[in-house]
Amino acid sequence: MSGRGTAIALRIAQAIPVVIGVVVISFVLTRALPGDPAAQFAGIAATPESIEEVRRALGLDKPLLQQFFIYCAQLLQGDLGQSISTGRPVVSELAARLPASLELTLTALFVSCAISIPLGILAATRPGSWVDQLCRLLVTAGVSLPTFFTGIVLVYVFYYLLGIAPSPLGRLDFVYLEPPHVTGFFLIDSVIARDWETFGGTVKQLVLPATTMALFTLAPIARMTRAAMLSALSADFIRTARASGLSRRKVLYGYAFRNALLPVVTTLGMVFSFALGANVLVEKVFAWPGIGSYAVEALVVSDYAAVQGFVLAMALLFVFLNLVIDLAYSVIDPRFGTSAK
Amino acid sequence: MTTTRRNFLKTGAALSAMPFFMSLPASAAARDTVVVASGETINSLDLHRTGTNRASYEVAINCYDRLIRFGTKTTPEGGVSFDYSQIVPELAESWTTSEDGLVITFKLKPNAVFQDGTPVTAQDVKWSFDRAVSVGGFPTTQMKAGGLERPDQFAAVDDHTFTVTLDRPSKLSLPDLAVPVPFIINSKLAMEHATDKDPWAMEYLHQNTIGSGAYKVIRWDNGQQLVYERFDGWVGGLTPAVKRVVRREVPSAATKRALVERGDVQVAFGISDKDASELSGMLKVDSTPIANCVHALCLNTNFEPFTDPNVRKAIAWAVPYEDIFKTAAYGRGAPLWGGTEEITDTAWPRKSQYSTNLEKAKELMAASAYPDGFEVPLSIALDLAYWMEPAALLIQEAVGKLGIKTTIDKIPGANWRTASLVEKRLEFHLENFAGWLDTPDYYFFWAYQKGHLFNSSNYFNEEVEQLTNETLHMEMDDPEYAPKITRMFEIVLDELPRIPLWQPALNVAMNGADGYEFWFHRQLDVRTLTPVAS
DSSP: OHHHHHHHHHHHHHHHHHHHHHHHHHHHHHHHSSSOHHHHHHOTTOOHHHHHHHHHHTTTTSOHHHHHHHHHHHHHTTOOOBOTTTOSBHHHHHHHHHHHHHHHHHHHHHHHHHHHHHHHHHHHHSTTSHHHHHHHHHHHHHHHSOHHHHHHHHIIIIIIISOOSOOOOSSSOTTSOOOOOSSSOHHHHHHHTTOHHHHHHHHHHHHHHHHHHHHHHHHHHHHHHHHHHHHHHTSHHHHHHHHTTOOHHIIIIIIIIHHHHHHHHHHHHHHHHHHHHHHHHHHHHTTOOOHHHHHHHHHHTTOHHHHHHHHHHHHHHHHHHHHHHHHHHHHHOTTTTSTTO | OOOOHHHHHHTSTTTTTSSSOOOOTTGGGGOSEEEEEESSOOOOSOTTSTTOOGGGHHHHHHHOOOSEEEEEEEOTTSSEEEEEEEEEESSEEEEEEOTTSOEEEEEEOTTOBOTTSOBOOHHHHHHHHHHHHHSOSHHHHHHHHTTOOOGGGEEEEETTEEEEEOSSOOTTHHHHTSSSSSOOOOHHHHHHTOOSSOTTOHHHHHHOOOSSSSEEEEEEETTTEEEEEEOTTOOSSSOOSOSEEEEEEOOOHHHHHHHHHHTSSSEEESOOHHHHHHHTTTSEEEEEEOTTEEEEEEEOTTSGGGGSHHHHHHHHHHSOHHHHHHHHHTTOSEEOOSOOSSOOOOOSSOOOSOOOOHHHHHHHHHHSSOTTOOEEEEEEEGGGHHHHHHHHHHHHHHHHTTTOEEEEEEEOHHHHIIIIIISOOOSEEEEEEEOSSOOHHHHHHHHTSTTOTTOTTOOOOHHHHHHHHHHHSSOTTSTTHHHHHHHHHHHHHHHOSEEEEEEOEEEEEESSEEOOEEOTTOSOOGGGOEEOOO
16 A cells, blocks of 8 residues: 555655746746737837836836746745736636636536447447447547537537527526535536526536537547457457356456556546647637636736746646546556556 | 525515526516627726726726717718717716816716715816826826826816816817716725725726716626626716616627527627628628728838839729728728729718729839839738738739739737837738727827827828828817818828728627617727617
């Protein structure tokens, strides 16, 4: 057990230089971006003097190194700075928007796993059958349809033509009140508040965007499941298991699937990270108040604090995610964390 | 039945007690609520704050009053637009200008109150104007345009009398008090929240509206929605018909269009030219051309071949105006080509005397110092690619026939302003400027005077300099005004530092609402909206 504990501690320790690197790089990169925030925020008809005034007010007249130390000192106090474009602390912006993005992404991933993993297994056990063809079709469609396109088509068909979907206006129709803030996830918060109508409203709003994201994330997971299952099923130990007369179920799920799960979990981690990135487009189509559209807007107006805060939050999220995946490995594969790792 | 928040709200008794209530879109037909979809985000409730974006001016317009505002008129297209020539009271009851034109005295409406019930006094006006000229950035620049530069120009004579003292008489001073910037703030309430570091209560006003305006913001979810609620004590104008206006942010144009077509939102503000032209048969669409705004093709005098008048005219005759207007603007807006050479009125923007005539263009090009053409990059802004890109492609093709080889250079939005307006280094580019104050001299001041921001062609003409300076503060009914202005038109349309292409439109689609008015600030004035059964 101590082997596992050490491995986790080691993983966390490895994350420290990554985070420091992210802080430095995000600071330097935002400054290296073309565009002058002082000119941007002084407005289009600004005079050189008023631009200088704004520059001083934003603290951008100081030497770069000094700006960096000020930023680091603030970071150590947990202060990500003030977003100039929204005039609110970056921390509170992220706290308000990250749950929205996570709720959407996690729901989408849950749906896509629920479909793609069984589909991948079925396709692998019956290669060449209609299930396999269906899997191939879904995978190709998922890869080739851009998310904003799927999003718009879904809105067109289910909202505009059929009228069964609610208006694509963010996380909740304005018929409902937001549930009291506990986690920021409306699904969870409304359950805590036992407000089933709001829960229903949240689900309704989630269906289309989550389906869009699920279609997009389905492809890599289904493919990886199929491939990993195929190679596991052709392995020697499966032949041995079959020869020993173990039941089909035991062979398939007890041995083949468990071995195939490692690459699937790895893919899942990767899919999660790029799904968060691809969220931006879905957020735009469904007016979803997520973190992606916030970051894009901040970038456009060179809002340094907001961009840095976003990059840092994402970095921490990925460090955490990698940790979770590594821990999942050790659950799936007992060899992890021992000499065999 | 247990009392949950929702059925508590459903009783309706809670309406006045709750900050925000529920209105089903379907039942909204009998409604006192109008839902507006807009693509742009509101990032502050205070126009004076550094970093406040253009979309946020809407809050200053709807939640605060100015002393005066412009009247309205019916447009040739059948819509309603602001009328620059007419100034009507908002918080001021009356005003007089002294003989020498240096002192303007305003009498405030005696019954005017702020939304917290305190009366509006001249001290509040003074504090608000002081704030506008002191905070720096855009508000201060805009105040300067009207000759309002220092706090000592403003005085509260008594509770209801307020004076503005000018350094020189100017026809721009009074109109400049009707733009969104000099809005009147409840100074007593603001001072309670002011600190030594923040004497103008910027932090408080960023999150709160404390004016005397027709609406107050009762809910603001950054990046999602803003909810206005009517203030029934408003004395600035006719009581608005709509009790609540919900402004939802919808970034995707396709979604915005679907929402207004289905009637789930009543107003889609700022839709694209394409959507406007396609929706105009089905819904009520208003496409008023933007006042004092010209989309122009600019020829920089820094670039040697463009100093040749024959080259400039050749390009002006080669541009495929009609095609550009149809492809880039879907025909929304007003054409600015094919006019007469003789200038008899002072209306601006005006049609130039040029139209597409390739033969004429080729003759002029052959007569120039560059009969074989030259190479030049044609620059456009990525932010504005929706109109600049199709326009640039058509221009590229047309001038190619004159032997002018162009490559299209797409410049990211963050760099565009610096490259085009500050450094003025783009040889051949597309540009647009719109003046809030709707007079030709104001346009010339920004776009044709040497060194001024929007003169991205580095144009300099001594006569234009002088005429602009003379007309800028001159009354428009002065007998010398019209001849001077027509002379200015003549010169710049002959010398062509900027080739006018078309006057763009602001498109608004309505389904279940009416009463939209076009305003020079290009934001939605929700005070005039009315619900209609759809």
